[in-house]
Amino acid sequence: MTTSRSARLLRAANRHARLVHALACALMALPALLIAWDWARGTLATNPLEQLIRAHGEWALNLLLAVLAITPLRHALVHASRRLDRRWGRRWADWNWLIRLRRPIGLASFFYALAHVGLYAAFDVGWDWSEFAIDLRNKPFVLAGIATFALLLPLAITSTDAWMRRLKRGWKRLHTLVYPAAMLAVLHFVWLSKPGVQRPYIYGLLLALLLLYRVAVRWLARDTAVAPPPDEEAAEREQ
């Protein structure tokens, strides 16, 4: 049986992990560069302060959802490749490049969140702690946002290979915090939005689908004998 073109491409992707990684990082830095460029030229938005803060927050959320989309996407690609190539077994490994992108994407999400929180602290509350305390008390969305950031912070710190090895099984358990973080992030968006604004609910719907997928997979795995999920941790470390 001949190797299909798509399979060759995938193998190339796996072989050139560093290149894929670099491309992904460049792509994820692009929104920040565009925001900075627009801001410098004065064309960011009518209200630049608001847009500076909001744009970084939205990209943090976009990338957080992208992280959660990787597992379903990988499963979908595995199924597709099985159908198209009629090859089983080792084909699983061909999708490792996608898993390897998960940590950089998660980290990028954290950096956008950091910029979002930093801009809020610097310009919105102007480094005034009493002002921040009042915000925290009066605006539930600020509380939800800060809680999201507090959950993302340990994930970003422990994102290195060294921490993965040190925490062993605990690493995976710790990083399930990404689920409550994503839920809080969407809640933050819903609470800060005005009545009648639909955007946060679109994010809510996407997140619900991504989470439901996991529930469904677990539920199906309990009933039928499905092949165990590939060892993602091992794949992630194998750089």
Next chain:
Amino acid sequence: MLIARRADIQPSEITPEDVYLQRRRFLGHAAALCAAAAAPAAHADADDMRVTLLPGEKPNSWDEITSYNNFYEYSPDKHAVAALAQNLAPHPWTISIEGEVARPRTLDIEQLLREFRPRERIYRLRCVEGWSMVIPWSGIPLAELLAQAQPTSRARFVKFVTLLDPARFYGQRRPTLPWPYTEGLSIAEAMHPLTLLATGLYGKPMPNQNGAPVRLVVPWKYGYKSIKSIVTIRLEEQQPLTTWAQVAPKDYGFVANVNPRIALARGTQSRENRVGELRKRETLLFNGYAEQVAPLYAGLDIDKLL
């Protein structure tokens, strides 16, 4: 078109005889009303109400003012309103002055501009969302229109209603707010010389997204009091039920004076984001118009007024 005309001679330079006489009539009415409302100081003519900007303050640009609009009749998204509002077609347009007045009338917007002399006023506008702008309005002091209608002794409040037309106002097809948008003032506030029935900005007719063809501007109150695209001005004995007060009474009171000391349910109002600036400003009591409007609330605890 009459409305679009930018006078070569500033309106303040000439005073036609009929306007002059009209103003004398208005002054008489205003004095009578002030006495009736037991206002401590009788206000002078509106033109004497020189509104000064703070050091370093300058008007926001035309682009800023016309691209960042709260107009729920179109969309709750401030950035979406300008494009959506292009269908408004504000001509012809009639406003009805009715209720507790001796001379109720319905007048066309062109008639309004012919009968009353538009003035130019540069006001700060502070939105309860936490942003503010400086806007060069043109319009007619509401007091002049009300004085002509001759409020009766039972007229204690003025209710304003926006056009209800879901065919044009897409936002009215959804129950985001109880339509039509309704706002209100006490008669003393409505007669205050700062209160403007605005018909334009930057010397041009009111852009659709800013509430064409005629809107209220009450610069010492939060922006939601400054109702857009008005069709009815109704004088009433009872305090009218206003739109936002029905939706969230803890955030949107009837009085709604800008007050940095009152923290609303939606958050503190102590600082504001002047559109175009990165650092926030301190919000001023009565939005910086305390000197002019404080007498309206003499004897009241302004920190308890919602």
